Amino acid sequence: MTYPAPFAAHTERERSIVERSSAAAAVAANYAAQHDRDGTFPIEGLAELARNGYLALVIPHQLGGESATVTEMVLGNLALSKGDASLGLVVAMHTALLGRVRDASLWPPAQFERIAREIASARDGEGALINSLASEPEMGSPSRGGLPATTATRTDSGWRVTGRKTFSSGSSVLRWGVVSAAAHVGDAEPYLGNFLIAMATRGVRIEPTWDTLGMRATASHTVVLEDVEVPADAELPRVTASGDSVPYERGWSLGVAAVYLGVAEAARDFAAQFARNRKPTALGGKSIASLPNIRERAGRMDLLLFQARGLLVSSARVWDAGPSIDMDGALAATKVVTSNTAIAVAEEAMRLVDGLALQVHLEEAASFQESRGGVQAAQGRIHANHEIRGAEVGVVVPRVRAEAVPRDGHAQRQLEAVVLAPPARGFETRDRTHRRSERCVPAIPVLVVLQGVVGEEGDSRIGERAKAQIKNSLVLAREIGAARRGE
Numbered sequence: 261m262t263y264p265a266p267f268a269a270h271t272e273r274e275r276s277i278v279e280r281s282s283a284a285a286a287v288a289a290n291y292a293a294q295h296d297r298d299g300t301f302p303i304e305g306l307a308e309l310a311r312n313g314y315l316a317l318v319i320p321h322q323l324g325g326e327s328a329t330v331t332e333m334v335l336g337n338l339a340l341s342k343g344d345a346s347l348g349l350v351v352a353m354h355t356a357l358l359g360r361v362r363d364a365s366l367w368p369p370a371q372f373e374r375i376a377r378e379i380a381s382a383r384d385g386e387g388a389l390i391n392s393l394a395s396e397p398e399m400g401s402p403s404r405g406g407l408p409a410t411t412a413t414r415t416d417s418g419w420r421v422t423g424r425k426t427f428s429s430g431s432s433v434l435r436w437g438v439v440s441a442a443a444h445v446g447d448a449e450p451y452l453g454n455f456l457i458a459m460a461t462r463g464v465r466i467e468p469t470w471d472t473l474g475m476r477a478t479a480s481h482t483v484v485l486e487d488v489e490v491p492a493d494a495e496l497p498r499v500t501a502s503g504d505s506v507p508y509e510r511g512w513s514l515g516v517a518a519v520y521l522g523v524a525e526a527a528r529d530f531a532a533q534f535a536r537n538r539k540p541t542a543l544g545g546k547s548i549a550s551l552p553n554i555r556e557r558a559g560r561m562d563l564l565l566f567q568a569r570g571l572l573v574s575s576a577r578v579w580d581a582g583p584s585i586d587m588d589g590a591l592a593a594t595k596v597v598t599s600n601t602a603i604a605v606a607e608e609a610m611r612l613v614d615g616l617a618l619q620v621h622l623e624e625a626a627s628f629q630e631s632r633g634g635v636q637a638a639q640g641r642i643h644a645n646h647e648i649r650g651a652e653v654g655v656v657v658p659r660v661r662a663e664a665v666p667r668d669g670h671a672q673r674q675l676e677a678v679v680l681a682p683p684a685r686g687f688e689t690r691d692r693t694h695r696r697s698e699r700c701v702p703a704i705p706v707l708v709v710l711q712g713v714v715g716e717e718g719d720s721r722i723g724e725r726a727k728a729q730i731k732n733s734l735v736l737a738r739e740i741g742a743a744r745r746g747e
Contacts, residue, residue, distance in 0.1 A: 261528065261562060267573050269335050277317065277328065281336040284308040285343025292344045295477040299470065301432050302347040302477050303386055309340075309351060310387025316380040318359045323373055324380030330359065331576040333515040338569075341522030342529075346477035348519040350430035354389045356512040357438065363583070364508040367496055371456070375436065386433050393425040393437040393483055410485065412441035412453055418491040419443075421455060424467075425483040431466050432479040434459050438496065439485065454496040463488035510591040511579045514572060517598040521568055524602035524609075528561045531609035554612060561608045568601035 262268070269275045288305025295302045309315050318333065319325020328336075333355050341348030358376070361367055375390065382388035396408050410423020421441055428437070436458055443453035457464065467482040535549040535558065548554050575594040579587055 261525070261532075261565065263566070263569060266577060267566075267569050274332055274335055277314075277332050277336045278339050280309075280312045280314050281340040282343075283312065284314065284347070285340050288340075288344035288347050292346075292477070295344075295346070297476075299476045299479075301350075301430070301479040302344050303433065305340075305344055305347045306351075306386050306389075306433060309347075310383055310385065313380075313383070314340075315351065315354065315382070315387045315389065316376075318355050318362060319376045319380050320362060323376040325376065328355070328359075329576075329580045330511055330514055331573065331580050333359070333512075334518040334573060334576045337515050337518040338522040338525070341519040342526040344477070345519060345523045345526075346475050346479075348522060349475060349478055349516070350389065350391070350433070352516045352519050353391050353429055356509075356515050357390060357392060359512040359515070360508040363512075364506070366499060368493075371493070371496075375456075378435075382435075388435040389430055389433055390436045390438070391428070391430050391434055392440075393428050394440045395425060395427040396423070397426055407442040407450060407452055408440050410439065410441040411450075412439075412443045412455055412495070414443070414445040415489070418489065419455060419494060421457065421485050421488040421490060423485050425485070426469070427480045428466075428483040429478045429480040431459075431481045431483055437464075437483060439483075443495070451498070453498065455490060455494045456496055457485070457488060457490055457494060459483075461488055461490065506583050506585055507588045507591060508583065510588060510595075511583055513595055514576050514579070514591065517572060517595045520602035521565070521572060521598050524568075524605035525565060527606045527609040528558075528565060531561070531612045532558055534613050557608055557612050561605050564601050564605050564608075568598050572598050 269278045284305045287308045288302045291302055291304050294300075313326070314336065316325040317328035317336070319327075321327050333352070337348055337352045337355075340351065358379075361372060379388045379390070394408070396410065398409050399406055408423065410421065410425065412419045412421045421439060423439075423441060425437075425439065428434075436456060439455045439457050441453055441455060442450040444450050463486045465484050465486070467484050469482045470476070470478070470480045532549075535554050536547050538548045539545060540548065543550070549558075571594050575587075575590055579591070
């Protein structure tokens, strides 16, 4: 399935980045099944990313990188994850960390320059990767607060770090880890600190604990730190968040959300190809793609993917145009919608493939399990109690275009509706008390693809079913509006 601008790469630079990630995806895809079975990291694809400079994209130009934007990494990670989701996830985490450190100036310039130049120059072998090591068994998710059990004790020469970090994605190929720990300095109360630690430091070891159904090749093992001695400047500056802080971390998290959507796109492509090739004897030589229920299911996948990609890429473009605290709710909603869509599409694909999707040699089964990882990556679920008003679609959507077009040479038609909220207005919503609100995030286009909703003879009228599907697509605006109001 192809996407038009602005949902796909449309500049030479964006196309170059997607070409590089696609090249690595093609290499990784050849080994993905083996690494998934063995639970080993896809080093072949990683080596290609190091060679073509993808791992250094977000490094500033003056330090040897290309100063990539969130949008560029979203587009690149979408393509990369279609070849190998595990590789895509670890690389997305690497670039997201570097991106927010760069944009928010979180580290001392000399320290960031040292790491950045080393990453930019590591073009051989597996390159140089960095990731946060924060999760712990007793603590749960670090996003919920609390001090970790891992400790960092001040010494005469620096710090001594001891603890265990679970879910350490990419552990076997990381060059550095940003380790969270309870910092102890004399008799003072401990505080939450972060420490930049090279994985080759004495006392750091990996305990192979990662054995899951999905994302098996991420090497998210447990990192054990036993009396690890690091210099005083290994401690990173403490970040004090305030209510008006620009949410750089959430902005760069869109690149991680792109991984799950890329998995869903791969699942859709697999299912569509399966349907075209599956020719039961009962159909007299025709494929199951000719059946109305199969075409309708394929249409639902396309509809969901267009909605999610439209929201994801458009949100990234708006963020790059001007990072702002005002986008906090939109970014949260985008990640939730993208992750939930990935799950829904993978489930539709499995239903289309039916029982064969449970066979371990089919990549579709892996796509389903890997898409489920987006539930944990999403930052909470957003519940909206607002209803979009208007009996006719045109009342709600300022611009709607629909037309019948051929698809794959079949008589059945496809409708496309481009839904765009003008920047000056946003989507109009009303809450249950019918108070008017126009605080939804503006300028979020959604391309809706409708299949199986018009007649076989090419009737191009938009029926009630098509109107309902277009109207349902506006749930994106409803969720964003609720997020912006803090509901």
